[in-house]
Amino acid sequence: MHAQSADVRNPVSPVADTRKVVVDITGLNKYYSAFHVLKGIDLTVREGERIVLCGPSGSGKSTLIRCINRLEVAEKGRILVNNTDLSHSTREADNVRSEIGMVFQHFNLFPHMSVLDNCILAPMSVRGLPRKKAVELAQHFLQKVGIASQANKYPSQLSGGQQQRVAIARALCMEPKIMLFDEPTSALDPEMVSEVLDVMVKLAGSGMTMLCVTHEMGFARQVAERVLFLDGGMIIEDSPPEDFFNAPKSPRAKAFLAQIVH
Numbered sequence: 001m002h003a004q005s006a007d008v009r010n011p012v013s014p015v016a017d018t019r020k021v022v023v024d025i026t027g028l029n030k031y032y033s034a035f036h037v038l039k040g041i042d043l044t045v046r047e048g049e050r051i052v053l054c055g056p057s058g059s060g061k062s063t064l065i066r067c068i069n070r071l072e073v074a075e076k077g078r079i080l081v082n083n084t085d086l087s088h089s090t091r092e093a094d095n096v097r098s099e100i101g102m103v104f105q106h107f108n109l110f111p112h113m114s115v116l117d118n119c120i121l122a123p124m125s126v127r128g129l130p131r132k133k134a135v136e137l138a139q140h141f142l143q144k145v146g147i148a149s150q151a152n153k154y155p156s157q158l159s160g161g162q163q164q165r166v167a168i169a170r171a172l173c174m175e176p177k178i179m180l181f182d183e184p185t186s187a188l189d190p191e192m193v194s195e196v197l198d199v200m201v202k203l204a205g206s207g208m209t210m211l212c213v214t215h216e217m218g219f220a221r222q223v224a225e226r227v228l229f230l231d232g233g234m235i236i237e238d239s240p241p242e243d244f245f246n247a248p249k250s251p252r253a254k255a256f257l258a259q260i261v262h
Helices: 061-068 091-097 115-125 131-144 160-172 190-205 217-223 241-246 251-260
Strands: 021-032 035-046 050-054 076-081 100-103 178-182 209-213 226-231 234-239
Touching: 021 061, 021 209, 035 061, 035 209, 035 234, 050 061, 050 217, 061 076, 061 178, 061 209, 061 226, 100 160, 115 131, 115 160, 131 160, 160 190, 190 209, 190 217, 217 241, 226 241, 226 251, 234 241, 234 251
Parallel strands: 050 209, 050 226, 100 178, 178 209
Antiparallel strands: 021 035, 021 076, 226 234
């Protein structure tokens, strides 16, 4: 079993939850030509929440989180992040986007740059940090993900698990307020999955707001406050993990769990 550290959920009951809303999505619709991939999505995320999105392939879960930082642009609906409307490209929206970290399935590291240079590029070019400060920040986060000793190597010299940990450190170097993960372990060999999940568990324990698309249900049980189950471009269930895994409401979720949870 992966990521066997302490349970970090500490869920806040909905009645008492006064944490501020950091993501507010209403009526989100996204099309790929004639394919209606997101159908009227409504979603509210509060500061510090850890949300896992799961569902069958093509259900819209990756598209949804990619819309949150405008890697995909929806045709209809509104996305507010920290009260800034990201539905349209503006300078203010671009500033808010720089506070949203993203980790992809296939790492997306620059192959011609060292680990360190991958990590300092955005802080220097987007945030305008001086090189010394950017290097200090990179060294700090590379240490956090347990890979500081690889700072001068190139991505091709690292394992898949190491590359994904670099990708997480690179995202953290922008000191984001929200982290998005798009199936961060699905491209890894099985023996490398746990090292990435362990880093994500620690990040969750730090209070970071996280939305993670994953099929790692052990991680969802351990870390998530909410599990969103998507199917056919809609959020079919939005439940605490205990309810989702022990008593899913929809037949589609029951069938999905029967296939994926062993």
